[in-house]
Amino acid sequence: MTTNKVRGPVIHVQGLEKSYKELRVLRGVDFDVARGSIFALLGSNGAGKTTVVKILSTLLKADAGTASVNGLDVATQPADVRGSISLTGQFAAVDEILSGRENLVLVARLRHLKDPGKIADDLLARFSLTDAGARKVSTYSGGMRRRLDIAMSLIGNPPVIFLDEPTTGLDPQARIEVWQAIKELAGQGTTVLLTTQYLDEAEHLADRIAILHEGRIIVNGTLAELKQLLPPAKVEYVEKQPTLEDVFLTLVGANANNGHDRNAGTNA
Numbered sequence: 001m002t003t004n005k006v007r008g009p010v011i012h013v014q015g016l017e018k019s020y021k022e023l024r025v026l027r028g029v030d031f032d033v034a035r036g037s038i039f040a041l042l043g044s045n046g047a048g049k050t051t052v053v054k055i056l057s058t059l060l061k062a063d064a065g066t067a068s069v070n071g072l073d074v075a076t077q078p079a080d081v082r083g084s085i086s087l088t089g090q091f092a093a094v095d096e097i098l099s100g101r102e103n104l105v106l107v108a109r110l111r112h113l114k115d116p117g118k119i120a121d122d123l124l125a126r127f128s129l130t131d132a133g134a135r136k137v138s139t140y141s142g143g144m145r146r147r148l149d150i151a152m153s154l155i156g157n158p159p160v161i162f163l164d165e166p167t168t169g170l171d172p173q174a175r176i177e178v179w180q181a182i183k184e185l186a187g188q189g190t191t192v193l194l195t196t197q198y199l200d201e202a203e204h205l206a207d208r209i210a211i212l213h214e215g216r217i218i219v220n221g222t223l224a225e226l227k228q229l230l231p232p233a234k235v236e237y238v239e240k241q242p243t244l245e246d247v248f249l250t251l252v253g254a255n256a257n258n259g260h261d262r263n264a265g266t267n268a
Helices: 049-056 078-082 100-110 116-126 142-153 172-187 199-205 223-227 244-252 256-262
Strands: 011-020 023-033 038-042 064-069 085-088 160-164 191-196 208-213 216-221
Touching: 011 049, 023 038, 023 049, 023 064, 023 208, 023 216, 038 049, 038 172, 038 199, 049 064, 049 160, 049 191, 085 142, 100 116, 100 142, 116 142, 142 160, 142 172, 172 191, 172 199, 172 244, 191 199, 216 223
Parallel strands: 038 191, 038 208, 085 160, 160 191
Antiparallel strands: 011 023, 011 064, 208 216
């Protein structure tokens, strides 16, 4: 595991290009990600987001350009890069036959780490899954599975984690559970690069947002910087209406998460 800190951005991408036969997916992508931050790569389906993640995680080779993760070149040092990262794909990669705790213990043993039981218990507590740890994952709700999936990806303390569409297919409450888990990751120093097509997700989570469109980054900045690109609307009177999220959370109640976990077997 490579954990030594490097100066400058922890992820550096310059001039990245990738084509599939005649289809040019990436047309010169450039961006940097600061250590301990959440960076959102925002774009519609087919924009090239997953291709960027695959290149950065050494699953795919770029046609042109350079990229480094934690000071390591993805093209010339792929094994070292893989030791510095973790990747969580669009669908939770968990074993439904095993319990949540057994999933975590299995990964810790595969990584040849000491005291896998303690590692599993610590992660269950960190992701509010202790009460469900002994249950089979097949009884988990979507949000619980996703939180377990992220917990599994943190075994070994990788300094960088890639989350590819982390809330795809989740209900509103489960999305908020995952958002909280992602915020806690960055709060503890993990660098997070996430891809998303959801505007509210990028707005809630990201320190910086890069919009990928037709293979190029068309804008990259903080939410405040992006909002300055458009002039404010002039209004004389504004009545704030509750959002659908406000309505949903009010009706479900503050303790919805606990009830959601207890009844996961019927909601999975």
